[in-house]
Amino acid sequence: MTEYGRGPGSEPWHPEDPLYGDGGWEGQQAHVGHQPAYGGQQQHQYPQQPQQEYGDWGQGQAQQYDPQYQGYDPQQYVDQGQQQYVQQNHQNHQNQHDPQNLQNQQNVQNPQAYHEGYQEGGWDGAGTHAQVPYAADPGDPYGQQAVAYGAEQPDFYGTPDAYPPPEPPARRRTEPEPAASDVDPEAEQKPDWDPGPDQGEHAFFAGDAAEDDADDDEPEGRGNRRGRGGKGGNGSKGTKTKKSRNGVACLVVVLVFVGGIGGVGYFGYHFYKNRYGSAPDYAGNGTSQSVNVEVPKGAGGADIGRLLKDAGVVKSVDAFVSAFTSNPEGDSIQAGAYILKKEMSAKSAVAMLLDPSSQANVVVKPGQRNIEVYKVIDEKLALSSGTTKKVAEKEYKTLGLPSWANSNSDIKDPLEGFLFPGTYPAAKGMKPEAVLKAMVAHADDVYKKYDLEAKAKAFKLDSPLQVITVASLVQAEGKTADDYRKMAEVVYNRLDRANPETYGFLQFDSTFNYLKSESKIHISESEINRNKDPYNTYTNKGLPPGPIGNPGEVAMKATLNPTDDGWYYFVATDGVSKTEFAKTHVEFQKLKDKFNESSGN
Template structure:
């Protein structure tokens, strides 16, 4: 039968054996306050009768050979670990070396201020198990029996992290039930208490943290910082809450008066609503907020009739004053293109408006017309004088100093293309006996140039279509419009002789060439376009204006000659 801690056939334990004293393997568990047998006079215990025990499997070796094998292995292992040979047992030297090891770790260069050599522990010849160390992972016994004792240090390469002892007898003290923050403690206090594994006899006032430094306690500064942070948070919430209230329920910020006298030019894009207009005005410093302008526009009965274009306003105007000025023609500084204007005249207007050299816009039109946005059906036509003719649509455009002529021309071409698509020129051209929308636009330009009022545009369009009819007996396909001759001559004369008109060889001269001219001769307006799209059906072939304001239409050449004679008689008088 083998007992735990003893081999079969081994010698009985010795009373002075440190491994069988208080806290050893063979005796009872030592108490915290019991004096170590090496701290004073050795204590002797009466031998207790041995109680038979059940055989146990131990990880200290095979005990069936009387402990000799395990003893030898443990002795060899310990000798290799410690790096020394066995020395004769000296009790005083052993106790002194143990006391020397009780040095605190200073955190800088090891134990006790420097690297310590491994302590030698000579074996007791009478103790066959004195060389054995505790199993790996097991709790090491206290060989000295003192509360302040620590196990001998291991080499740095083989040190193991010991589990943190669990606190079992913590006393909350007089601040029991209070939070550590208000009790003046901190989280480090609990960590320091847990590290003082042998400080049960010390008072709370004597406890210190690692390294022997006194504990840090909270003071009024930390409380002040917390209060400031909380106060700042409350102020921030209040500020944003106020802003939210102002945005949702408060009056929109607005200036007062008609402005500060500093003029500024504002461009309102086409189709812009109140919000977009307000953004442009705020960007230029005219109004203080977009919401104020939108509110003023909605309260004005004519607010939604603000047109696109360039306006001259003042900075820091009230939203109400800004709306009124935008509705007034006096504030508009747009470039106005009248109906029936030729491109040559429009180019000069753009130059003057942008304050660039004369001929700049005409040069841009001549060299960059393909990149200005013309539709496909408006390109690749022969003998065309100006490809942009008919596409500088009569309207109001934003044009001011600093803009590029190319940008202004793009606005006009885009406006014309949109209008022609809206009216359906491409869809209705074939039904009118024309080859395409380009010819329809040319007819509209003739109607615009020859007509004297909006009332006779439909009759004028019928005259064109009837004369273009193949085989008609009245004109034989000749249009004979003075406006086409004046266009190619870049003039606007009324007194033209028949010899002059019929002898000038040019594709645009309808007195010399049958059919329509190569392209439009002006920029027709909406009324002329609608007249060309919906002509009358009265059989009209001729027209003449006696007063320069209205036209008279006839079906036969005889009736027309009577009107010509009447006009000549009025001029001779």
């Protein structure tokens, strides 16, 4: 059903409407819709005809029915329809008070009629509301049984609890406003509707002010409503509360606005300072307090800057990086330990890192013997002379030597050949064990690359330690990279005890100098022949018990890749840097005479 004044539609008629279920105004409208059963018999279903416009009824155009029903008596049909109408009129009174009963009866008595009546119902062109007749309920006082046609029906609209008689839409009047004295302020409720965004400003900005203005415009007769502003009914107190809330809201807005400006300014200042301003830096050459800093291998400017900042040397990494890149020699800073000052300017820190005197390192040179390295470590660590040597003799097994080292009980120094050439941190306060461990670890890493066990078998040597020993001899006797390869061939050829030149004797002066801890070139034959030390290769065939120094990588590579030209002899003809090689003893004598001439012998 639809509301009054509107066309037919799908919106239902609310059951609480006083005219719900009314069959017509004051019982005078004709009943339109589905026809009742004829003579109490089951009603036949008529064929569905196209729906006619409501105005067609006013023009006398009626719906056509099946010809098979034309034989019925029209007067009898009218009498039955009038009697059914009387019953319907009483039933409508009942349905006004019991909408659910109407719904139940519609569904039970004639579902199809209910469905069709719902679809065809509404206000027609003559102002008639279509209804479907329903049987009255005997248990309902309003649902009286039908009487004879024309009899007077009791009027239930006059009872105190009944709804007033229905009125057409044109006669309806709006309900009057309740009097001011009848209004209960406590019972008033907020409206169920929301004005929406287009109906006014948000309460945060306009709500309080609008209420104050409304209170001022109200008449004196509604003073009770003015008292709602305060809990105790005091209007002035409520006004103060509203104004206070309004002031707090404005204060919040101002604080947020000012805070936003301050935050933007703060971050903007720091962004500008970090991007365009100079980095924080100390001034001068630092304090009197010294600090040791170890620069690892491969460290760049930013890495060094972080180390110095953590140690308290420079104030910021950016300041050091700027000074590092500005100095043309900055890239030449080497790995190692440095003694620096605290709170230095970045420029002074870079200059001190480039100064060799500030370096707290131990530099092991290729071919250098361990006894010399121990002395340098003692100096760098400010230890008494001989301290590091004693530690090496006592703690050598705990310093990380490979398992194949120290295989000969005649070795003078187990660490010889394992303090690999390089630069190592050695600043005051460090322990000698730490320095020695770093050197041995480096040597072990290098030797692992060459697979010395396989190389030892290839050159008919007993162990990887003998490969290191050959490399130490090549390093001690050679002068250039080319010399190293020829020198390695000389060693391998002489180690063959079946060779017709030396029969297994190396006869190297460097081995005798090692056992004497000297570096003399001129040694008398009588002195050499009297000494039977295992390191004396004049009186003992084969290699010495162990290395006689710390070979570098150039000598190591030459040892593993010797020449194959048949060299057995060599002589430093100038006594210093020039080395010449010979294949026979006759050629060797000629080189020896040349050496004597150059030396004045």
